[in-house]
Amino acid sequence: MQILVDYRPALRERTGVGEYIHQLVRAYASAHPGEMTIFTSSWKDRPAPGVASELGAAVIDRRIPVRALNLLWHRAGWPPVEAIAGRFDVVHAAHPLVIPARHAAQIATVHDLFFLSDPSRTRAEIRRDYPTLAGAHARRAHAVITSTHHGKRLVRDVLGVDDDRIYVCPPGAPSWQRLGRGPNVPSQGYLLFVGTLEPRKNVGALLDAYALLLGRMRAVPPLVLAGRATRDAADWLSRIHQPPLAGHVRHLGYVPDGERERLYADARVLVLPSLDEGFGLTALEAMSAGVPVVASNRGSLPEVVADGGTLVDPADVEALAAALERIVSDEAAASAAGTAGLARARTFSWERSAATLRRAYADAIARRRAL
Numbered sequence: 001m002q003i004l005v006d007y008r009p010a011l012r013e014r015t016g017v018g019e020y021i022h023q024l025v026r027a028y029a030s031a032h033p034g035e036m037t038i039f040t041s042s043w044k045d046r047p048a049p050g051v052a053s054e055l056g057a058a059v060i061d062r063r064i065p066v067r068a069l070n071l072l073w074h075r076a077g078w079p080p081v082e083a084i085a086g087r088f089d090v091v092h093a094a095h096p097l098v099i100p101a102r103h104a105a106q107i108a109t110v111h112d113l114f115f116l117s118d119p120s121r122t123r124a125e126i127r128r129d130y131p132t133l134a135g136a137h138a139r140r141a142h143a144v145i146t147s148t149h150h151g152k153r154l155v156r157d158v159l160g161v162d163d164d165r166i167y168v169c170p171p172g173a174p175s176w177q178r179l180g181r182g183p184n185v186p187s188q189g190y191l192l193f194v195g196t197l198e199p200r201k202n203v204g205a206l207l208d209a210y211a212l213l214l215g216r217m218r219a220v221p222p223l224v225l226a227g228r229a230t231r232d233a234a235d236w237l238s239r240i241h242q243p244p245l246a247g248h249v250r251h252l253g254y255v256p257d258g259e260r261e262r263l264y265a266d267a268r269v270l271v272l273p274s275l276d277e278g279f280g281l282t283a284l285e286a287m288s289a290g291v292p293v294v295a296s297n298r299g300s301l302p303e304v305v306a307d308g309g310t311l312v313d314p315a316d317v318e319a320l321a322a323a324l325e326r327i328v329s330d331e332a333a334a335s336a337a338g339t340a341g342l343a344r345a346r347t348f349s350w351e352r353s354a355a356t357l358r359r360a361y362a363d364a365i366a367r368r369r370a371l
Helices: 017-032 052-054 066-076 080-087 124-140 147-159 203-216 233-239 258-264 281-288 300-310 317-329 332-346 350-370
Strands: 003-006 036-041 058-062 090-092 105-109 143-146 166-168 191-193 223-226 249-253 267-272 293-296 310-312
Touching: 003 017, 017 036, 017 052, 017 350, 036 052, 036 080, 052 058, 058 080, 058 203, 066 166, 090 350, 105 350, 124 191, 143 147, 143 191, 143 350, 147 166, 147 300, 166 332, 191 258, 191 281, 203 223, 203 233, 203 281, 203 317, 258 267, 258 281, 267 281, 267 332, 281 293, 281 300, 293 300, 293 317, 300 310, 300 332, 310 317, 317 332
Parallel strands: 003 036, 003 090, 036 058, 090 105, 105 143, 143 166, 191 223, 191 267, 223 249, 267 293, 293 310
Antiparallel strands: none
16 A cells, blocks of 8 residues: 655644644554655645655655645645645554545545634634535545544534544654653642643633642642743733732743653643643653643544543633642652543553554545546
């Protein structure tokens, strides 16, 4: 098989979908050398030097603006990928909208349906195209990849895709150099949030909960926000410089992959209060590092975290503050939470997901040829 994978979400900052695609390509290419090619396009951004050797995949890079290409692909269904990248057996989109193709089997990737449940909180291009097009694209796809069984149910029940066309490929736990051998609960560690600062991440509720902690505890660890800020984060970033948060909250911006281990090593707890998550990769990263996790009970997080962390209603600021206070103030509870997270993280494997992905590709090709 010759497979082309849309690598554009990983071209600049590997957050969420980008990290998922990067690692999935690497795992698949390791198991099946010579089959995988990644596709990138941008007017100004180029693939990182050495990405081909890191992934074990060929690279096709085109100097085409992303927004322009997406508008043509999403709205006009043109140009076919063969005209840009050549002929492949499979073309795998990293998002819910399939890539136009004359001959290749088409794969869509759907992690969540937040663009349907709360479109006002999504980016402009997603708000413009996904709600009206995703259902038809998913039903037309020869296979749909998702990262959780929760996601599979949504794709089946909401988008109307047959069960046998949906393949669950969860992320695997990362491999750390030093972390992951036991619970990681430094006594002076900070409260950590990792993710893009966008409405879906519910950072406002986290700041509310942290303000409660400052009012009820004598010594509260700092709160560190690690992630790129969107325009919607302006109020949050202004708020952290005003009382009572001023001097207690830091915004680091996007943290590259090579610096993630140090970020988790100094954390007492990871908090992920999202309104929805297609997977919640940072929760798995933290659990695999032995860092206790306090996460939302929404979206796929209950499936991913399970008994490896504490789940709370993201709308309940008091419950969020209480969960954080327990990890901060109780050494035994923090150590037990770190241990539980490690056990849960060991159940995830990129190798198993790569094997499922290969089956999805083979089935998609067979469906394409049967038409």
